Amino acid sequence: MKHMIYLVAITMMISMWSCSDGPAHKEGEVYHGFRLIENRFVEEVNANCLYFEHEKSGARLMKIAADDANKVFAVSFKTLPQNDYGTPHIIEHSVLNGSENFPAKSPFDILRKGSLNTFLNAMTWPDYTAYPIASMNNKDYFNLMHVYMDAVFNPLLHSDPRILKQEGWHYELDDMDGEITYKGVVYNEMKGAFSDPERQMGYHTYKVLFPDNTYGVSSGGHPEAIPELTYDYFKNFHKTYYHPSNSFIFLYGDADLDKELEFLNSEYLSNYEKQEEKLEIPLQEPFSEKKTLEESYSVPEGSDTRDKTFLGYYYVAGLTTDQDLTMALDIISEALVNHESAPLRLALQEAGIGKDIYAYVDDSKQNIFQFIVQNANPEDGEKFQEVVSETLRKVAQEGFEEEMIEGIVNRMEFRLREGDSPYKGLIYLFSLKNSFLFADDIYDGIEFEKPLAAVKEGIKNGMLQQIVQDYFIDNPHALMMVFKPEPGLEKEMSEQTKAKLAEYKASLSEEELQKLVEETKALKEYQQAEDSPEAVASIPMLSRSDISTDVQWYEVAEKSIGDIPVLHYEDFTNDIVYANFFFDLRPLPQELIPYANLLSQLLGKMNTENYSFGELDNALNIHTGGFYTYLNSYLENDSDDKLIPKLRITAKATVDKTDKLFELLDEILNHTKIDDTERLKELLIRHQSQVESQAKNYGVGVAMNRLTSYFKNAGMFNEMINGLTYYDFVTDLTENFDSRNEEIIANLQKVASLLIKKQNLIAGITCSGENFTTYQEAFNNFVPELAEGEVSLNQWKFNLEPKNEGLMSSSLVQYVTKGYDYKKLGYEWDGKMEVLNQILSTDYLQTQIRVMGGAYGGWAQVSPTGTLMFASYRDPNLTETLDNYDAGAEYLQNFDADSTEMTRYIIGTISNIDYPSTASQRGTIAMSNYFKKETKEKMQKERNAILNTTAEDISGYAQLISDVMSQDIYCVYGNDQKINAHEELFESVRQVVQ
The missing domain is CATH 3.30.830.10 (Metalloenzyme, LuxS/M16 peptidase-like)
Incomplete structure (x- = not known):
């Protein structure tokens, strides 16, 4: 139920908050260039929600003036890809790699190192791209807003092609005699994403369901298509879509609205002229008849393919702006499929088709109702269609069980009203997505009472049965898919890529090859080079006085x-x-x-x-x-x-x-x-x-x-x-x-x-x-x-031994882990190791594994329990990553940071410790403290150690890293060919799924 993910936590108990009164804002008046279109009190969020349009630039803005210290800012754009290059996704990465006012190579990473943010990220959907931040610190909040606005409107990507090469893709050739390869963060991220059969299944499905609009292509990028993206196309995409007239700015929380509007107007929006042309997504014309599709996904060579097929049914069902319909479809997904006694679940079990089934509604401009059966077989396809058709007809005629629907609606309503999340602003942002993209009334996304009441009333009058009839049984805009395993397909695709690259290399002259070697070297030098002190200093930061010296502490009363x-x-x-x-x-x-x-x-x-x-x-x-x-x-x-x-x-x-x-x-x-x-x-x-x-x-x-x-x-x-x-x-x-x-x-x-x-x-x-x-x-x-009886506790004895395994799959990338228990080597936990963890994760491993290595991510885990581990995510490498882990000790030996840099690392460390929480979450933490015998005094001692960590303390941990890494204990999950090619590294190898 993707739609419900947005709605589930969007509300809170009305009595929990009081609306922020603030100054009275009158509709039709202009405030710092923003004309107030509507000021509406929304009961579901218990706050005034003010909707503006910036007159000069055309930017739209919503402020939810809630009395919440966890402030949220986001700037979002409708982004409509026309191919599988992944341009929106690569631009999402690239704008955060330096801008005019913040010319560091990656302001985003510098902020990760040293900001009190409670959320800092960016994300790409099929039809829009969002850049949200959150912070409980007012100064930090405005700093983050400044960096993000400059990133999206003034990025360096237009003048520096190295950004596309690093974040998107590039040819890599280290020497004239070597093989040319593709490298790039997004390229490898999407290789990892497309290692998931269900991601591949969705890709093939949407291509069929939406052949004529943007939903038929991958906004994230398909690995085979990403290398077709040119620098000119990349820059033009940004110019087309990243204009204030195509933007939506979201503000939430207790920050000063007047200050927010003044900053946005004077620093950015006043520099633009409004564009009249609106970027729209055409509706996909309905099909005249249902389609069927059969595709394959890769499993390792020699794999048993029995019970490994996915079966999917998809219906394009009305518009997402029809709130009553979309909410009803969510209810139907539960009643038809997800409930324990859902009729389609039971019918498929009785027919012996598959091992599991789930359903959800993907709310793009047009709703896509989908249910997917796992662990079936290709020959089940025809029977699957029969069971689906028969079940839908029965439901349309007889309806759903009343108690089942009552329970589903009650659970939905409970979640809507509970709002058990400390990140309400972010949830409201995502709830408004379809409103700002498609709806006539932008408030629709956060007002659920009216559609909820309409659906509850409609259920009494056969609404759900009629939807099943109209949008499923009588709807030809549908697809039935069989997605079957094919052993060795990945190897075949990999060989095709190698052949393509070899052919490309053969087409290059000696001079062109030499130029490519030089470009590869230059890019690596750029990636390894440190930012100038001036570039780093341009990134705004807090001071140590902005950090609370007190721990967040929650404890239970023992009764x-x-x-x-x-x-x-x-x-x-x-x-x-x-x-x-x-x-x-x-x-x-x-x-x-x-x-x-x-x-x-x-x-x-x-x-x-x-x-x-x-x-x-x-x-x-x-x-x-x-x-x-x-x-x-x-x-x-x-x-x-x-x-x-x-x-x-x-x-x-x-x-x-x-x-x-x-x-x-x-x-x-x-x-x-x-x-x-x-x-x-x-x-x-x-x-x-x-x-x-x-x-x-x-x-x-x-x-x-x-x-x-x-x-x-x-x-x-x-x-x-x-x-x-x-x-x-x-x-x-x-x-x-x-x-x-x-x-x-x-x-x-x-x-x-x-x-x-x-x-x-x-x-x-x-x-x-x-x-x-x-x-x-x-x-x-x-x-x-409760039963009574004596309780005797056993002493378990686990057999712990290094296995250094290679775990083989059809994944196109690796996940490389290495580490040990430092306490077994005589070391003890110290709060300063929290800062060590932050530095290794956001500086050393970020640079070596992601920026240089092209993986999607790399990080450290240094735990009070003794675990010290390095891990990589969606990594094209294996031995190179292990080598980089081993070199971590040398990095620390040479570590040297001035007081400003250390302050940044310390602030970033505290950001990972201090975060907003709800009552239920605080209760969970308090109970954990009880079982762990955690004390406030111990936590305060650790916090004091963090706040007083020096560069010398960090460099002093070089021996710790050396000793842990020299244990040479690792585990790698990855591509079967890659692991087999390095079989000598492993004591044993096995298929992940037998």
């Missing part, structure tokens, strides 16, 4: 109810209770740890004594705002020898539903029918599909988990519940379920009986003091239902 410890974090939550239940995992024998995670995935989805699984899903939707079960762990005093693992259950509900929340908790914990073999098999098959998808599409997470499992107890625990070890476990159970189901059920029942006991529970609650009384009464009624 008890019925002999059960209760951790109460008291805060205003507007009558929502955020309940937590922690069951210690250590009563389990070690071999059952993976079963504990499997149990957590089943709770709430199985039949129980009093509910079918569908009825239970309905009840949870109707009476709660969410119910989640998962495993996590804490390290007491940051010691890897003191692992505190928990089965954690979280649930939230309005205070008047607290009794019902506990009733459902009791039903799930004490009355789940784990021995329901048929339902267990269904869920296990689906879960295996999801775990496999995660393993294939989250390479950096797989590699980082695997690496830490070599040397950390916490790492091994995470690997057993969330890594390849767990994938192997779940896959084995799934493949052998029919012969082992009794064993599986017995183990799950054993895990439940050992864990879910009164004596093994610690409860946590975030709510007001007044609401605690209601919670206590409901808890007292729940306690007698």
Whole structure:
């Protein structure tokens, strides 16, 4: 439900905020060149929302004058690509690589090093590009606004072709006899993105659905097309789209509106003349008949292709500006597909098609309703169409189950009203996207009450059935796709690219080759060169006096109810209770740890004594705002020898539903029918599909988990519940379920009986003091239902050993990790290591891995628990990256920064520590502090160390890096050919997905 991602958190409890009164602004009046078109109080955001147009330049601006210190600024542009070059995406990167007022090579990276921002990024959608920042510091907020406005309107990309080469693509040739290769940050980013089969599937799909407008091409860029982008085309695209008349400026929070408008007008917008021509996206004409498509994606050579096909159904369904329709489509996506007892989900299960299915609405100018089946087979395509058609006809005739719809609407409404996010301004920005791009009323994106009421009324009158009939059954603007695996396809494509580059090289004269070698060398020298002191000094920064010296500290009050410890974090939550239940995992024998995670995935989805699984899903939707079960762990005093693992259950509900929340908790914990073999098999098959998808599409997470499992107890625990070890476990159970189901059920029942006991529970609650009384009464009624019994904690002994594995996949890029536990080498944690982490991530690895190496990212992780790790993301390299990791010690030996540079690094470090939070998040932090035995005094000591870190302290860590890297422990997830070509590096190699 992509559309709901924008809406879900856009609102907050109305009583939480008071509107910022500020000066009275009158409609029709001009303020610093901005004419106020409308000043509307919007109840959903509980603030005055002022909509302006800058008369001279044509820029549009919305200010949400909320009483929120976490201020947001963004400037956005409608950007409409006509091909797969990725021009909008490459420009998004490139404008942040120097501008007229800030001529450093990358002001963005300098800001990352030393700003108190709470958000700093840029992003490209299929139809627009946004540059948002957020900060709780007023001075920092205006500094960031200044840099971003200069970046988008006065970038150096028009005069410096090296920016396109670095961020987009270039030919690289180190010597006359070498191979020419493609390099570039976006080029490699998109190679990584297109390693995901579902990304490829979407690319092929949209090409068919939208052959005549911008949605039929990749705004991010297709790796095969990016090298076709020329410098002239690149510059002209920026000139065309990056004009104030094509912009939308968004302001949110408690900053002075008069100061904001004055700055934007005087520094930037007054320099432009309004353009009358509006850039529009033509609607795609509907098809006369539904289309079908079959395409292939790559899997490693020798892979088993059974159960690896994706099936997709897509409908272009009306306009996104039709709020009633778009909201109703979101509801249908849940009711038709995503709900536990959704009719299409059940029908496909019964037909034996695929292992999992999900649906969502992509809200471009025209809605695209889509559902995708995973782990099917090509021959399922015809039956898939039949099942879909039959199910849609049945739904159109009979409607959806009333309780199901009631629950889905309730959950949607709960999320809309809750607004449990500290980044409300950013959420409003994204919610306004389609309003500023397409709608007649720009306020539509943040006003949900009217469409919500209309949809609730429409449901009573058959609205959902009519939409199914009109936009699905009778709609020919549709596509059915079969996306099947093809072993070795990536190798074939790679060889084609090599042949193309070889042919290009052969076409060059000796003089041209020499020129290319020289250009390669010059670009690397440019990338390695440091900015001049004047360029760096141009980037505005704060002083140390702008940093608070005090830590953010949250702690619980330790209470008890019925002999059960209760951790109460008291805060205003507007009558929502955020309940937590922690069951210690250590009563389990070690071999059952993976079963504990499997149990957590089943709770709430199985039949129980009093509910079918569908009825239970309905009840949870109707009476709660969410119910989640998962495993996590804490390290007491940051010691890897003191692992505190928990089965954690979280649930939230309005205070008047607290009794019902506990009733459902009791039903799930004490009355789940784990021995329901048929339902267990269904869920296990689906879960295996999801775990496999995660393993294939989250390479950096797989590699980082695997690496830490070599040397950390916490790492091994995470690997057993969330890594390849767990994938192997779940896959084995799934493949052998029919012969082992009794064993599986017995183990799950054993895990439940050992864990879910009164004596093994610690409860946590975030709510007001007044609401605690209601919670206590409901808890007292729940306690007698819990099983009782002695609890004995086991001492787990993990076998930790370096494996230095190469994890092979069809990925076009690598994820390279290397590290160790520095505490095992005799080092201890110090707060200054937070600054070390910031410097290594934003300076050394950023330069060597991203700028020089062409990867999408590289960073360090230096943890109080002892982990010191380097990682790269969407990296074209392997051995070069490992070499760069090893050279980190030399970088630190030569590290020399003056007081201004150190201040910048220290500010950036604090920015990563201080961030806005909601009541529920503060409660979670407080409970974590309790289990970790964290103290305010310890945190304050670490903060003091950060604030007093010197360049000499940083250079003193050279030996630490040298000692960690010399352990030579690494794990690489990447392209099977690349890993096989360097097989000598690895103790073992394996396919990620067997």
